[in-house]
Amino acid sequence: MDINEFLATNGVTLFLAALVILAVWKAVNIVPQSEKHVVERFGRLRAVLGPGINFIVPFLDRVAHRISILERQLPNAEQDAITKDNVLVKVETSVFYRILQPEKTVYRIRDVDGAISTTVAGIVRAGIGEMDLDEVQSNRQQLIDQIKAQVAYAVEDWGIEVTRAEILDVNLDQQTRDAMLQQLNAERARRAQVTEAEGRKRAIELKADADLYAAQKAAEARRISADAEGYATQVVAKAIADNGLEAAQYQVALKQVEALTAVGQGAGKQTIFVPANALEAFGDAFKMLKGKGGA
Numbered sequence: 384m385d386i387n388e389f390l391a392t393n394g395v396t397l398f399l400a401a402l403v404i405l406a407v408w409k410a411v412n413i414v415p416q417s418e419k420h421v422v423e424r425f426g427r428l429r430a431v432l433g434p435g436i437n438f439i440v441p442f443l444d445r446v447a448h449r450i451s452i453l454e455r456q457l458p459n460a461e462q463d464a465i466t467k468d469n470v471l472v473k474v475e476t477s478v479f480y481r482i483l484q485p486e487k488t489v490y491r492i493r494d495v496d497g498a499i500s501t502t503v504a505g506i507v508r509a510g511i512g513e514m515d516l517d518e519v520q521s522n523r524q525q526l527i528d529q530i531k532a533q534v535a536y537a538v539e540d541w542g543i544e545v546t547r548a549e550i551l552d553v554n555l556d557q558q559t560r561d562a563m564l565q566q567l568n569a570e571r572a573r574r575a576q577v578t579e580a581e582g583r584k585r586a587i588e589l590k591a592d593a594d595l596y597a598a599q600k601a602a603e604a605r606r607i608s609a610d611a612e613g614y615a616t617q618v619v620a621k622a623i624a625d626n627g628l629e630a631a632q633y634q635v636a637l638k639q640v641e642a643l644t645a646v647g648q649g650a651g652k653q654t655i656f657v658p659a660n661a662l663e664a665f666g667d668a669f670k671m672l673k674g675k676g677g678a
Contacts, residue, residue, distance in 0.1 A: 409441035419485045421448035431486050450485035454546055457496055462504045464511040466519060473554040474507050477547075478534065484542030492541045499538060503548070506533045523550055 413436055414420050420432040424444050432439075432446075439446075457478045464474055478499060482488050492498050510529050511519055519526065531548035538545060 406441040410438050412437045412439055412446060417451055417453050419450050419452055419482075420446045421450065421485050421489055423447040428486055428490070431484075448485060448489045450482055450488065452482055452485075454479055454481045455496075457500055457503075459551060460500050460504065462507060464508045466511055466514060466516045468515045470516045470559055471556060472511065472516070472519065474511065475551040475554070476503055476507060476530070477549045477551055478503055478545060479547040480538070480543050480545045482542060483544050487540065487542030495541065495543065498541070499534065499543070499545075502537045503530065503534055506530050506537070507550075519553055523553070526550060 412420065412422075412432060414432050414434050416434040418434070420437075422429045422432060422439055422444050424440070429444050430439075457480070459475055459477050461473055461475045464472055466472060480499060482495075488495060507530060510526050510533075514522065514526070527548055527550055530550070531545055534548060535545040
């Protein structure tokens, strides 16, 4: 049997075998973990295939779209905006998103990245227009949260989830920067003057406190000295009252003896010249001391 006869006899069988192999090949659809496949039948949505092995009807169904479900980052975009206090700023933003429902994305929006970029630009301009420049600088996180929430709501019908929204930079024109720099320098000078004035005030307060403390201590020392003198006076007065004039004379004589003894213990104590009345006072004191001792 030659080749022509073999083909004539088994051609149909070979065709059917090839058709079966092709059908099996087209029926098995393996979807990667990072993708979802949108299947159409006669131009209409038939199913969305998830990761793994999937089976479709060959020659009737076809994979029309292979959609990546990985997180995507839009190119950094810069747009002009005017703050509430009429300052022109350039805001650089970046948005991250991922597709959750490919059947909505492919049939409801043509250019996903362009649509999200336009939405973000409008939301940024509206948000900054409600804030002063100082608020834009200090409340950046609040503005980021506002942008993310509003963008997420806007793209919900497209089957997209906005995962992150960032404001990378807020730039000002040179004239505004110069004005802000002058204001900043003036504020720094004012703070320095206030700090210096507060320092001088504190130094005066501390000196006044120190002077008051010294005066209080001096008054307290004088009071203690006065109390001691008063107590000594009371003791002497009581001794005079109890023992009469003799007790007073005894105290005077005792002090004279102590004074002469101290003079004798000083330098050049070999010879001491004293007035005659001092010797008499010494003799009187000795007699009184002797009399006290005999008593």
